[in-house]
Amino acid sequence: MKSFSIDDEQLARLVCALTGDELARHFNHYTDFVAQAEWGPDTPVGEDGAELTQEQLEACARRFCSFFDKPADSLITAASDTFGSWSQQVKQLIEKDLRTFRFHPATQGGVAEARHSADEVWQDARMIASLMHGRRRIITMVSTHSLFGFVTSVLAPNLQHLSVVDGRAMSPDLLADSLTFGDILIATPTLWRYLAQTLPSFPNNVMGLSFGEPLMLDLSAELREMGLGAMRELYGSTETGIIGWRDTPSEPFVLFDHWAADGEKLVRTCPDGQVRELTAMDHLLWEGDRTFSLAGRRDGAVQIGAVNVFPQKIGEIIAEHPDIAGCNVRVAQRSGALDRLIAHIDLNAGVSPNQDMAWRVDEWCRKKLRPPERPRIYVFGQVS
Incomplete structure (x- = not known):
């Protein structure tokens, strides 16, 4: 290549x-x-x-x-x-x-690799570059090690000859002062939620680019009210590549040109002319030949801060604590706020659900779980 x-x-x-x-x-x-x-x-x-x-x-x-x-x-x-x-x-x-790239998706085991031919990654970059046409500069709030981060903040900007600024170390005030007419700002929905709460406004004609987790309609509307000129959301996964895009959460996603639907499968036409069948990580609800909305994950994952986590597996890890009989983890979704995990914990008979117990569970979670996997609320019960 x-x-x-x-x-x-x-x-x-x-x-x-x-x-x-x-x-x-x-x-x-x-x-x-x-x-x-x-x-x-x-x-x-x-x-x-x-x-x-x-x-x-x-x-x-x-x-x-x-x-x-x-x-x-x-x-x-x-x-x-x-x-x-x-x-x-x-x-x-x-x-x-x-010839090949290897990306690490946030899978249940945390160690799986997804291999993509360099030509296919380049093909994804060409599609994303078309969405960046006419822009002046990119400020990115995401890391480059992921497939989406690499394509959106390295490869696609190179195709459009756009300079890229790493905005992760910028304070909200510095970021607000740095944004100018014609910029693209790249962030995950969790970061967009933070920016909506900390930035006073956006200059004219700034475009947002979002991926990693669903962008909620209320957040998109709030950002537009703050002056964001456009918000484009990408859909895909580390395992499949970048599949489609949309301009607002109220609309369906549109397949990129090299993708087509075939029943439950997606068909990718590769740069060398080969055709491959793939299964999306989500159930797709088709609204036309090339448009779709999302109907839930196939693998039970939820996304916290743009990282895939698995509530059932998290509950099993917490339940390994010697004082715990069982644990069920669920996601709390709140309008206007970040999603968070809540752990409903059944303690062994004779174990008191007090503050000391909560600290022990929290310490266990810090040792066993990555930050996005750690519940923010513990609700204690007891086995009779």
């Missing part, structure tokens, strides 16, 4: 993002997006920088190689490396040959 282009700064930003995700997935070490946004090509991976241990350093290097489907030992590492030196090594590899 010869037409692919990723510059040095984008590669360094990508390796920083992959490092943050790898630390969270396999070391239970969460680096907030503000800290990640401050990492750059000159940031040491070890002391006085990201402070990676030797084990973490090796795992993150393997993850960077894996992203481009290169052998795990392709990257020669040392504690004195910088993120920029890592990206320069991989740059030499992908300039010679780049």
Whole structure:
């Protein structure tokens, strides 16, 4: 795939993002997006920088190689490396040959990979680039390590020759001052909810781009009332690729040109002319040959902060606590507020549902669950 282009700064930003995700997935070490946004090509991976241990350093290097489907030992590492030196090594590899990407979806096990040919990722980028036509600049609030983040804030902007600014470290006041006529602002619905609560308004002709979880109609309307010129929402998944888009939550999604419906299946026409059948992660309610709305997840996942979580699995993990007999987790959806998880916990006979018990459960959840998986409310009952 010869037409692919990723510059040095984008590669360094990508390796920083992959490092943050790898630390969270396999070391239970969460680096907030503000800290990640401050990492750059000159940031040491070890002391006085990201402070990676030797084990973490090796795992993150393997993850960077894996992203481009290169052998795990392709990257020669040392504690004195910088993120920029890592990206320069991989740059030499992908300039010679780049055929496949490997993305990590937020699955129940947290370790599955989704492989996509580089040509198909490029095909997705061309479709997204068409939605960006006529824009001046992009400010992104999302990381580049995911399929959607990579396509929307690296590949598609490159096709339209748009500069990209990482807005994750910006305060609301700085972001408000930075937005200008013709910009695109990329964020997940959870972040859009935060922006709606913290920004005073939007300049004329700013377009929003949203993905990762459903965009609710009340939030979309609130953003438009604040002056947002347009809001485009993408649909798809890490497993399938980017499937469709719409301009408002009140309308159905529209398939991109290389997709077609075939009963319960979706059919993708690939750049090489091959045709593949895929199943969407959601049940799709077709309203025309090429338009659809969503009718619930197939795998029982819900989305908290643009991350797929599985309430049944979360309940099973909480129920492993020695004082707990059973746990049921549900999602509380509130108009004008973020979705949150509520855990209904049955304690073993003789265990008191007091504050100390709540702290023990909370500590258990912090050790066993990722931040988006942790319930915000505990409701205690007791087995008689």
